[in-house]
Amino acid sequence: MRLASVLTPLSDQNLQLAAQCGVTDIVQRYPGPDPKVLQQGCRRIESFGMKCTVVEGYLPIENIKLGRDDGTEVRALQDLIRQMADQDIRLLCYNFMAGTDWCRTVLDAPERGAAKVTAFRLADVEQAVLLGYRPTDPQAEEAARRLTPDDLWQQLERLLNQLLPVAEQCGVVLAMHPDDPPLSSLLGKPRIMHSVESFERLVQLAPSPSNAICFCQGSFASMNVDIPATIRRLGPWIRYVHFRDVRGTPQDFAETFHDNGPTDMAAAMRAYQEIGFAGAMRPDHVPQLLGEDDGEPGYTMLGRLFAWGYMRGLMQAVVGGQ
Numbered sequence: 001m002r003l004a005s006v007l008t009p010l011s012d013q014n015l016q017l018a019a020q021c022g023v024t025d026i027v028q029r030y031p032g033p034d035p036k037v038l039q040q041g042c043r044r045i046e047s048f049g050m051k052c053t054v055v056e057g058y059l060p061i062e063n064i065k066l067g068r069d070d071g072t073e074v075r076a077l078q079d080l081i082r083q084m085a086d087q088d089i090r091l092l093c094y095n096f097m098a099g100t101d102w103c104r105t106v107l108d109a110p111e112r113g114a115a116k117v118t119a120f121r122l123a124d125v126e127q128a129v130l131l132g133y134r135p136t137d138p139q140a141e142e143a144a145r146r147l148t149p150d151d152l153w154q155q156l157e158r159l160l161n162q163l164l165p166v167a168e169q170c171g172v173v174l175a176m177h178p179d180d181p182p183l184s185s186l187l188g189k190p191r192i193m194h195s196v197e198s199f200e201r202l203v204q205l206a207p208s209p210s211n212a213i214c215f216c217q218g219s220f221a222s223m224n225v226d227i228p229a230t231i232r233r234l235g236p237w238i239r240y241v242h243f244r245d246v247r248g249t250p251q252d253f254a255e256t257f258h259d260n261g262p263t264d265m266a267a268a269m270r271a272y273q274e275i276g277f278a279g280a281m282r283p284d285h286v287p288q289l290l291g292e293d294d295g296e297p298g299y300t301m302l303g304r305l306f307a308w309g310y311m312r313g314l315m316q317a318v319v320g321g322q
Contacts (some may be wrong), residue, residue, distance in 0.1 A: 001272060001315050003308060004054065004280035008299040010041070013047040017301065025280040026050050028089075029057040033076060035083045042087045053280050054240065055084055056093030056177075056214075064100035067155050068142045074159070078166045085170035091240055091280065092167075093214045095177040096156055099144025099189040102180035107297040109254045115287035118255035118298050120181050144189040152192045153205075160206040160271075167210035175212045175240040178204055178219035178250070180280065181250050186196040194250075195223060196230055203237045205258050216242035218284065222253045228271040235275030242284035243268075243311055255285050258310050269314040283307035 004025035007014040018026065026045045031037035042052045060076040063069040084092060095101070109119035160174075167174055179186075182194035192198055199213055215238045220230055231238065245261030246253045258265060272281070286303030288295060295301075 001269075001277060001319075002053075002280050003312060003320040004282040005304065005308070006057075006070065006282060006299065008296055012048075014024065014301060015045065015050070017151065017305065018308075019048045019050055021305060021309060022312050024050055024101070025053040025282075026279070027056055027282060028052050028113075029055040030055060030080070033079065035086065038083050038087055038089075052089055054091045054093060054289065055080070055089060059094055059278075059308070061094060062098070063141065064159050065096055065152070065155060066140060066147070067151060068143060074162050077163055081163065081166050081170050084172055090171060091173045091175055093177055093240055095179070096152060096193055097179050097186075097191060098152060099141060100186055104297075106254070111255075111287050112257055112260055115257070115289055115303070116138075116293075117255040117287045118285060119248075120252070120312055122181075122183070124253040125187065126307045136196045141290065148192050149184075149190050149192050152190060153201075156192070156202075157205055160208075160211060163176050164206055164208045164210050168208060173210050173212045173239050175214040177242070178215040178216050178223075180216065180219045181253070182219055182223045183250050196220075196225060196233065199237070211237075212239035213237045214240040214242060216244070216284065218242065218246045218255065221261070221263050222246050222248065222250050224249060228267045231268060231271035232275060233269075235277070238272075238277055239279050241272065241277070241279070242280040243281050243307075244284040244286075255287070257287055257303075258283065258307050265310075266314055266317065269292055269318045273318040281311065283311060 002025050003023050005018055005023050006027045028041050045052045060073045064073050103122050104118040105124045106119040108116040111117045179194040180192040184194055203211055213234055221227055244254050245263045247256050247261050248254055286297035286307050288300050291303035292300040292302055
């Protein structure tokens with residue numbers, strides 16, 4: 001297991017803090033079509049003694065989900081996979097939430113010591129300003145509402161058929177992130193990656209060493225499943241981990257400190273060790289601590305420092321316990 005992180009912003013100060021705390025892997029967002037941008041980001045990260053091993057976020061994929069791509073987005077993703085291989089980046093994390101992204105309705109729910117966390121309440125979703133939700137144009141919004149789950153599965157299968165041959169040739173893994181929140185529909189738009197069975201269907205849809213799972217613990221925890229048991233169940237396909245926890249149900253939940261939620265996080269880490277997981281694991285969302293009110297909810301640095309230390313301790317404990 002390797003300690004990974006997104007850094008917001010990807011500044012020299014944050015890179016140095018990450019290196020000081022024992023982070024080894026840095027995640028970059030989609031850099032755009034120019035391969036020099038990705039290359040420059042990798043060299044910058046390497047100058048701090050770490051390595052970029054994952055690309056995720058802001059991918060050119062929305063029209064693919066809607067079934068209206070003219071080939072532009074598929075070619076962009078194929079090019080990205082090749083550019084990643086050129087930089088020895090071996091994992092691309094994506095999701096298949098059409099017309100939305102991860103969503104929250106509250107940005108300042110109270111946690112321990114008056115820290116602030118994000119939360120979701122389905123009853124408030126129509127009135128809330130949603131964190132993570134990036135409205136598309138009106139035509140795309142309407143197209144998303146016309147989709148059916150079968151449409152999404154067909155579009156996902158088509159995408160995998162177009163990307164997996166390139167990914168296999170390049171030695172790159174595609175890791176699917178769960179719907180967040182894990183609901184069968186949101187804002188009138190269907191979703192398909194909201195259950196353990198959905199992920200089993202995903203890996204059966206296109207059997208390939210490059211077709212894999214991003215095990216986002218918070219998303220799976222809000223499905224109200226047994227996390228260690230689910231890690232073992234999906235173990236052969238877990239290639240990337242978002243390590244976090246939530247308290248509540250898919251319709252009403254809040255993020256927690258990594259050590260303050262209902263999941264036995266030590267048991268979860270032991271389960272990763274048991275399945276032989278050796279990939280990148282990042283803390284994902286973290287609480288906002290004192291003095292961070294101007295930061296991006298879920299992505300400020302002080303909570304990330306706490307999460308890194310907690311995760312390193314768990315990693316060392318399970319490795320030493322073998």
